[in-house]
Each structure stands twice: as C-alpha cells, then as structure tokens.
Amino acid sequence: MDGLIAIGVGIAIGVTGIGAGLGEAAIGAAGIGAFTEKDELFGKALIMTVIPETIVVLGFVIAIMLMFAK
Amino acid sequence: MIVVLKKDAPELVKALHTLGTMQFKEPTLLETGKIRRSASEEQAERMARLHIKFRNYISMLPKPKGSETRPSRTLNRNKLTAEQLVKIAEEVSGELDRELEASMLKDLPASGEKGGTKTDTLESHEKEIISMLELGEAEKKEFHELFENAAVMLKDASSPEARKRNEEALERISKVWYADVAQLEDMLRLAYDEEGVFSKFGETESTTIIEGWVPDGDFKRICDEIRKYRGFPIELQKQADERAPTKLRNIRAARPFEELVRLIGVPKEGGIDPTLFLAITFPLFYGVMLGDAGYGLLIFLTCALALKLRWVKKKSGMGDLTRIIMISSAFAIVFGLLFGEFFGDLGQTLFGMKPLLFERTQNIQFLLIVALGVGIAHISLGIILGFAEELHEKGIWHAVCSKLSWLVIEAGALVLVAQYAGLFLRSVTKIPAIIAIVLGIVLLITGEGAMGILELISFVSNVLSYTRLVAVGLASAYLPIVVNQFAGMVWGLKLGFVPIGILLALLIGIIGHGTSIALGILASFIHSARLHYVEFFGKFYEGGGETYKPFAISGRESTPHADASSDKKNIEDI
Numbered sequence: 101m102d103g104l105i106a107i108g109v110g111i112a113i114g115v116t117g118i119g120a121g122l123g124e125a126a127i128g129a130a131g132i133g134a135f136t137e138k139d140e141l142f143g144k145a146l147i148m149t150v151i152p153e154t155i156v157v158l159g160f161v162i163a164i165m166l167m168f169a170k
Numbered sequence: 171m172i173v174v175l176k177k178d179a180p181e182l183v184k185a186l187h188t189l190g191t192m193q194f195k196e197p198t199l200l201e202t203g204k205i206r207r208s209a210s211e212e213q214a215e216r217m218a219r220l221h222i223k224f225r226n227y228i229s230m231l232p233k234p235k236g237s238e239t240r241p242s243r244t245l246n247r248n249k250l251t252a253e254q255l256v257k258i259a260e261e262v263s264g265e266l267d268r269e270l271e272a273s274m275l276k277d278l279p280a281s282g283e284k285g286g287t288k289t290d291t292l293e294s295h296e297k298e299i300i301s302m303l304e305l306g307e308a309e310k311k312e313f314h315e316l317f318e319n320a321a322v323m324l325k326d327a328s329s330p331e332a333r334k335r336n337e338e339a340l341e342r343i344s345k346v347w348y349a350d351v352a353q354l355e356d357m358l359r360l361a362y363d364e365e366g367v368f369s370k371f372g373e374t375e376s377t378t379i380i381e382g383w384v385p386d387g388d389f390k391r392i393c394d395e396i397r398k399y400r401g402f403p404i405e406l407q408k409q410a411d412e413r414a415p416t417k418l419r420n421i422r423a424a425r426p427f428e429e430l431v432r433l434i435g436v437p438k439e440g441g442i443d444p445t446l447f448l449a450i451t452f453p454l455f456y457g458v459m460l461g462d463a464g465y466g467l468l469i470f471l472t473c474a475l476a477l478k479l480r481w482v483k484k485k486s487g488m489g490d491l492t493r494i495i496m497i498s499s500a501f502a503i504v505f506g507l508l509f510g511e512f513f514g515d516l517g518q519t520l521f522g523m524k525p526l527l528f529e530r531t532q533n534i535q536f537l538l539i540v541a542l543g544v545g546i547a548h549i550s551l552g553i554i555l556g557f558a559e560e561l562h563e564k565g566i567w568h569a570v571c572s573k574l575s576w577l578v579i580e581a582g583a584l585v586l587v588a589q590y591a592g593l594f595l596r597s598v599t600k601i602p603a604i605i606a607i608v609l610g611i612v613l614l615i616t617g618e619g620a621m622g623i624l625e626l627i628s629f630v631s632n633v634l635s636y637t638r639l640v641a642v643g644l645a646s647a648y649l650p651i652v653v654n655q656f657a658g659m660v661w662g663l664k665l666g667f668v669p670i671g672i673l674l675a676l677l678i679g680i681i682g683h684g685t686s687i688a689l690g691i692l693a694s695f696i697h698s699a700r701l702h703y704v705e706f707f708g709k710f711y712e713g714g715g716e717t718y719k720p721f722a723i724s725g726r727e728s729t730p731h732a733d734a735s736s737d738k739k740n741i742e743d744i
Contacts, residue, residue, distance in 0.1 A: 143703075144434060144435070146696075147699075147700065150700045151700075151704065153638070154631060154635055157637055158634060160641045168535055
C-alpha cells in the first residue's frame with residue numbers, strides 16, 4: 101500500500117476520532133449530570149452520548165475506500 | 171376506585187401488598203376537596219424509628235454460623251395489626267438493648283487505664299457544655315445520648331482484648347437473637363411501607379378511598395380480594411387524558427430484552443412493543459461484531475455461572491442484562507465458528523481451525539456491502555412498523571405520506587442502483603423506477619413539508635451507520651491477532667534453562683485477551699444497542715410511557731414514600 105494512502109487513512113480515522121471525542125465529551129458530562137439526579141434518564145443519556153460515533157464510522161468508510169482504491 | 175370502611179383499610183392494604191399487582195395513584199376526587207388525604211403520621215414515625223433501629227441491629231450482629239436458627243415465635247404478618255407489631259418490636263428491642271448494654275460495658279477497662287481517661291474527659295466535657303448552654307430537659311437528654319454514643323465508640327476503640335471480648339459477646343447474643351431480629355426487621359419494613367402508602371389515599375369521615383391501576387388479567391382477582399375485606403370496588407373508567415402505566419408482556423425467551431426497552435422508556439398506550447424485534451436482531455448484531463467462538467464461550471459460561479451462583483439476582487435489571495449477554499454470546503459463538511476465530515488466530519495455529527464461511531479480515535468489501543444491505547433491511551422493517559403505528563394513530567393518508575413514501579423511494583432507488591451495477595438487463599425498468607422515486611419524494615413533501623428533503627439525507631446517514639457492524643467486527647477480529655503476535659514473539663525466550671518465555675507469553679495472553687474481551691463486550695453491546703435505539707426505533711418508536719410499578723413485596727428496598735406533610739398543609743387550608 102502506498103505511503104500516502106496510509107497517511108490518508110490515518111488522518112481519516114484520527115481526525116474523525118478527535119471530532120467525535122470532542123463532541124461526546126460535553127454530551128457525556130451533561131448526561132452523567134442528568135442521570136445522577138433522575139435514574140430513568142440513563143438510557144437516553146447513553147444514547148445521546150454515543151450519537152456522534154456516526155462521524156467515526158463515516159471516516160472508517162472513507163478509510164476502507166482509500167485502502168482498496170485501484 | 172375502592173371504597174372501604176376506615177377500620178378495614180389496613181387489612182385490605184396488607185392483602186393488596188401481598189398480591190402485589192396494583193399500582194396506586196392519587197384519587198381524582200381529591201381535587202374537588204371532598205376527600206381529605208389520609209394521614210397517620212405518628213404511627214408511621216414510630217414504625218420508621220423502630221425499623222431503623224432493627225436495621226442497625228442487623229448490621230451490628232454477626233450472622234450466626236452454621237444452620238439457620240429459628241425465631242422464638244413465628245409471627246404471621248396477616249394476623250398482626252400495626253399496633254401489635256409495634257408493641258412486640260418495642261418489647262424485643264428493649265430486651266435486646268438491655269442485654270447489649272450489660273454484656274458490652276462489663277468487659278471494658280476501668281477508668282485509669284488508657285481507655286478510661288478518654289471517657290472521663292468526655293464526661294467532663296459533656297458537663298461543661300451543658301452548663302454553658304443552659305439547655306432544657308429534653309435537649310439535655312439528647313445531648314446525653316450523643317455523648318453516650320461517642321463514649322461507646324471510644325470504648326470500642328480501646329484495647330484489643332476488650333474488642334475481642336465484645337465480639338464474642340456479640341456472637342453469643344446473635345446466636346439467640348438474630349432470627350427474631352431478622353424476622354421483625356422484615357415485618358417492620360413491610361408494615362412501614364403499608365403505613366406510608368396511606369398518603370396516597372383519600373378519606374371521608376368513615377371510609378377510605380383507594381385508587382389505582384391493575385393489569386387486565388388480574389382485575390377479577392383483585393375485585394374478589396377486595397370484597398373479602400368488606401370493601402366495595404367501584405369500577406371507574408379511565409379518563410380520556412389519563413395514561414395508565416405500561417406493563418410489557420412477552421414470551422419467556424424475549425423477556426430479558428424488556429430491560430432494554432425499559433432503559434429508553436416503555437411505550438405508552440397503543441404503542442408497538444418492540445421487544446420481540448429486539449430479541450431477534452440484537453443478539454445477531456452483537457454476535458456479528460464480537461464474532462469470536464472462544465470469547466463467546468467464555469462469556470457464556472461466566473454469565474451462566476453468575477446466574478446459577480446468584481452473583482446477580484435473577485429478577486433484577488442486572489440479571490436481565492446478564493441474560494441478554496448470555497443469549498448474545500451464544501450467537502457470537504456461532505459467528506465465531508463461521509469466521510474461524512477462536513481467540514483470534516489461536517484456533518488456527520493450535521488445532522488447524524478453518525472458517526466455515528470465510529475469514530473476516532480477507533473479505534472486507536463484501537462484508538461492507540452485506541452490512542449496508544442489513545441496514546436497508548432493518549430500517550425498512552422499522553418503516554413498516556412506523557407505517558402500522560401511524561395507521562393506527564393518524565389514519566391512512568398520513569401513514570402513506572410519511573412512511574410509505576420512504577418505501578417507494580427505496581424501491582425506486584434500489585432498482586436504479588441494480589441497473590447501474592449491471593444486475594438488471596432491461597432498461598425498461600428505468601422509467602418506472604424514476605417515476606417511483608419522484609412519486610415518493612412528492613408524497614414525502616406533502617406529508618412532512620419541506621423538511622422531508624432533509625430526512626432523505628438522514629436516511630442515507632442511517633444506512634451508513636450500519637457499516638459499524640463491519641468496523642467494530644474488524645476491530646474485534648484484529649485485536650486478538652495482535653495479542654497472539656506479541657505472545658508469539660516472547661514464546662522462545664529462555665533464561666539459562668528456565669523457559670520464562672512461556673510464562674511471559676501466558677501473562678501477555680491473559681492480560682491482552684482479557685482487555686480484548688472487555689472491549690469486545692462493551693463495544694458490541696453499545697453499538698448494537700445504539701443501532702436499535704437510534705436507527706431502528708427512530709423510524710417508529712415513541713416511548714413516553716410510565717413503567718408499571720405495583721405496590722408489591724420486592725427484594726430489600728422499601729417503596730419510596732410520598733412526601734405527605736407538605737401536601738397536607740395545602741389541603742387543610744381549603
């Protein structure tokens with residue numbers, strides 16, 4: 101695999117990871133605060149926290165496309 | 171709604187508590203001011219204090235070893251009134267207190283030794299403070315109690331012989347008293363709950379009014395029970411704007427998955443119960459992502475053991491989760507066999523395991539397409555369910571516009587894609603496909619307004635979300651391979667004749683695979699749950715229901731008490 105492609109894959113996964121991390125940090129903090137006060141909110145808080153994972157998955161798709169480009 | 175004479179009310183409440191199928195609510199007639207809210211505070215307070223006292227006894231007395239001792243007299247909950255129970259409890263507690271005092275203080279160091287000086291200082295402090303503050307009689311008594319407790323604690327901290335003697339004394343006492351104390355604690359707890367629930371009832375001069383919800387199947391039984399206690403069940407139809415709590419009912423195999431539904435909120439009345447769908451697809455997704463036969467087997471056995479050995483309680487939320495993971499790891503074993511993974515490539519190197527289907531790491535593109543296909547199928551199922559629900563709630567036109575339009579668009583788009591991919595040879599299907607897409611979009615805009623276009627984009631994003639099945643799956647596949655490689659590198663190391671390499675390799679294996687399993691369980695569970703909660707439920711699920719919490723005898727927790735005092739003030743002002 102070409103070196104540049106490898107770098108590209110790394111950037112795709114890495115930067116999307118950072119983006120998702122930054123987003124989920126604030127959501128997670130708020131979510132934990134919310135469900136400490138009201139236990140039923142645990143499920144909803146968990147879901148909200150994991151929603152930004154979509155960004156990483158899209159980055160993964162790009163990475164795979166790069167890896168198998170001809 | 172139940173009307174019962176005041177004097178029969180406590181018995182009826184006890185019977186309802188034992189049956190445990192009714193969830194109480196505040197009587198609707200309360201607002202008209204015709205009914206005062208019941209309050210029996212003094213009794214409840216005494217009971218609360220006794221209950222706390224007995225809980226302290228239980229935490230203080232060590233459980234007697236050997237066979238379970240029997241209580242000196244078996245008390246029947248149904249035959250005792252609250253006052254009798256309180257009287258018995260106070261008697262027992264008085265005797266126990268005296269015995270504790272007698273045997274504990276006797277073994278303590280006399281003043282003059284180290285322990286004694288501390289308590290002497292405490293006593294003089296107490297006298298000083300009391301004289302300084304000019305306390306009244308009641309307050310003096312409270313202070314005295316405080317200082318006595320402190321003294322007891324200090325005495326506890328004295329010489330090790332004294333402590334040992336105290337422990338032996340406690341063991342002696344608990345052999346005699348423990349069973350009685352435990353029984354009384356249990357009964358006090360139940361009686362306290364029954365007392366407290368009166369704050370939810372209404373009352374008139376001579377009757378008590380009780381209102382609540384009962385599941386359909388239990389209705390007749392409750393009515394019969396009520397009539398036994400000279401109560402009159404008055405069947406009140408539900409008001410139009412009222413929402414009854416929701417109780418889920420599923421086949422036994424799917425029941426643990428109700429916990430997943432409860433986590434995000436049960437459906438309100440008339441909503442679809444998604445538990446059965448969850449029960450089928452959740453373990454499938456979990457299995458695909460974890461996809462390792464060795465891991466699956468390990469997790470399966472651990473969960474089975476946990477349930478068998480009572481590490482988790484069968485009926486609790488944790489018990490349900492354990493069952494869910496157990497079922498899902500069974501699927502993981504199956505997929506592990508299909509993909510030929512057993513602790514990564516350990517299976518292949520150790521006993522030449524061959525995948526029954528293909529290896530995950532060699533077929534990424536194919537798996538991606540399959541994942542997208544699964545995504546489209548799952549989301550379409552969600553849309554169909556949403557169609558059914560909208561049909562039920564808002565009528566056929568709305569259902570067609572907001573949900574059926576999706577399916578039409580999908581069908582058209584799929585046909586076009588198939589054409590491009592060369593699967594369809596006839597170009598005659600092109601025109602109908604384009605018409606279908608346009609028709610679908612038009613329907614969508616009619617139903618949802620211009621926001622419909624945005625939903626198209628989110629649809630694509632939702633389908634792409636399913637590629638995480640492959641993403642997490644690959645991570646799950648590669649991690650054990652890496653661990654095995656590390657272990658393999660140190661396998662051959664030797665220190666002279668000592669093969670430390672093998673030990674190191676085993677250590678790396680255990681830590682590495684342990685981490686890998688933990689990550690695998692967590693990731694597979696959360697991503698499978700997320701796929702269901704967001705992508706699948708988002709198409710049809712509304713939640714918004716209240717979980718059914720009947721007034722029943724459960725584990726060790728008391729039912730929460732309504733705060734009667736503040737409400738009482740408002741009602742009295744009328």
